[in-house]
Amino acid sequence: MNKRSTFVERILNWHRNNRRNFPWRETSDPFAKLIAEILLQKTPAERVLPVFIKLNSKFPTPHELSKAGLSEVEDLVGALGLKKRAIYLLKSAKTIVDKFNGKVPDNLNDLLKLPGVGLYTASAVLCFAFNRDLPIVDSNIARILTRVFALNISSKRPQLDKSLWEFAAKLIPKGMGPRFNEALIDFAALICKSKPRCFKCPLLDICEYALKTKKQKNPIKNNEK
Template identity: 40%
Template sequence: MISRGRRRSFQRRVLDWYAAHGRDLPWRRTRDPYAILVSEILSHQTQIARVLPVYERLLGRYPTVTALARAPLAEVKAITDPLGYKIRGRWLHTVALRVADRPGGTFPDTLDELRSLPGIGRYTAGAVMNFAHHRDAPVLDTNVARLLRRYFSVVTTPRARTQQLWSLATAVIP
């Protein structure tokens, strides 16, 4: 699909850019899958400046997935609903209940297990796999897709383009 040299050049450029311009966000300083999942669900279609106080308030009040599972849904939604897209609180609460029911309350550590949880799609599962479990998995959001389209000159039908972009995202994992 892409040459080794072009792949490495892309990786180097992205990593160099991140080293110079990456933002210091609390979920980038943890390997806790719960905290990372919370950040990803809260960040969905929302500016990070709006997410930060909600993230800090939610994790301050419910620092573990078990604590969130024990919380009344109405309290969780009171924290998350001001972000809009009001299904987030329910997703987080339902995920917490499902994880708390697992043996030892362990967080899922495979893409398929993560994707079986409500509100978790391919991108969010990949983010948790990468940042919490140190396992390679592609992440493809609007920004990554735009970068891949421009760098690799992706021009095709929307349906084929989505599959091609996921393939590219997989191919360029450092």
């Protein structure tokens, strides 16, 4: 079995016992998932949680959110920082109502027309809301892949590197895009963090980063807690 297959299998296996539960993962509503993805941009999921619940219960549909006042949306999401997202959320809801018949677009081209929606968010919506086997590469997933496979990405932001998206695409087991991508996100959040928790990582024997660290006699710090 090659390394990539081993990686995929172990990530999926790890995820069976370590999946995080969030309300945006329970619903199949594309609009709820879109809202969640926008709130999750550069924002820890634990902090998004209460805001998402309030926003989604108060404005569950594009039509209802499109009629909200900006200050009202700002009050709800402002605590998360990156306040322009309040404007983006409102404009996106309006765009969905005006141009897409009140339904979240199910194609990349139209999703990218929504303000505040870039390649990552659009791909995440297609994957998680419309069950598409598309890669999603954020800074966290980029961190996992570059560490484990010792990928040398010159870009200061590997998550924007096209070759990394292609690499991620090849890893996805057919028909398992949502599960695999969710597993990567959780693995990055719980194990392969910026300060990695290598002591509880199931990839130690195949991870180039861990192997290199070991070779340097530079014991991996456990950073417990």
